Amino acid sequence: MSDLPREVVTTAERLTRLARRAVDEQEAAAYERDRDERLAEYGFTARIRESDDTLVLHPSSWLEDGTVQMDRIEDTDRAVEVSLSGSGDPESWDTVEEHNAAVVDRVEERAGEIHAENARVFADFMGNHYARQMETATAEELEEFLREYYPRNAWPSDEQQAVVTQSLEYVFDVTETAMPEVTAVRR
Incomplete structure (x- = not known):
């Protein structure tokens, strides 16, 4: 090991x-x-x-x-x-995407459309960059998302930007997973 x-x-x-x-x-x-x-x-x-x-x-x-x-x-x-060539298994990516899409749906049911939009961006980040379920994100991956990916790729509205950290909290909440502590909180 x-x-x-x-x-x-x-x-x-x-x-x-x-x-x-x-x-x-x-x-x-x-x-x-x-x-x-x-x-x-x-x-x-x-x-x-x-x-x-x-x-x-x-x-x-x-x-x-x-x-x-x-x-x-x-x-x-x-x-x-x-x-470094991805998972190599397209079915694996499909399974991850299916799971993450279901999480986005649960976020929308619980918190509304704006949080679901942010959750969808996070689902794309975790699926495309790491081929993993959203709730498996580490603190560093969350910080990478908030600092680098979100501002460059999401084209968020001011309202979305204001609640992105809360949106991530909903992702972890609906998956009943503890959210890693994030030091680079985007406001």
């Missing part, structure tokens, strides 16, 4: 994807540096396995001069692999 918490793996994947989408090399390098520093706190490092476009996170102790030393690998389960 890997020594990396799920949230660290998710963050490493997010930073790797941001580095790939970066417009210039300095921005990409900054994302990769951030990822590498976070992984180093746990004694891990990252590499991309090009043959199948997979992010591989493994203990730094497995390396010597940047090359994995096979005799140092005591337990392969300590490594984590994340496909």
Whole structure:
């Protein structure tokens, strides 16, 4: 079993994807540096396995001069692999979308159309960027949504912007899931 918490793996994947989408090399390098520093706190490092476009996170102790030393690998389960080509399974994405659409409907029933519109934007973010159910979002993913995705992609009205955090609270409420604490609250 890997020594990396799920949230660290998710963050490493997010930073790797941001580095790939970066417009210039300095921005990409900054994302990769951030990822590498976070992984180093746990004694891990990252590499991309090009043959199948997979992010591989493994203990730094497995390396010597940047090359994995096979005799140092005591337990392969300590490594984590994340496909960077999406889930690879269209049915998986369809299942996630179906679930998230049902959550949006429940938000609309409970809180009204404006909150449902915000929930729909969040459903698109979680489904398209992470291929996951909305209520599995980490604090960092919520902050990414509020800081980056929402202002650039939602084209929200002033009324929507004013209640977006409350809309997210409704998402977690209707799924009976505790909402992670968010420090970058959008007002």
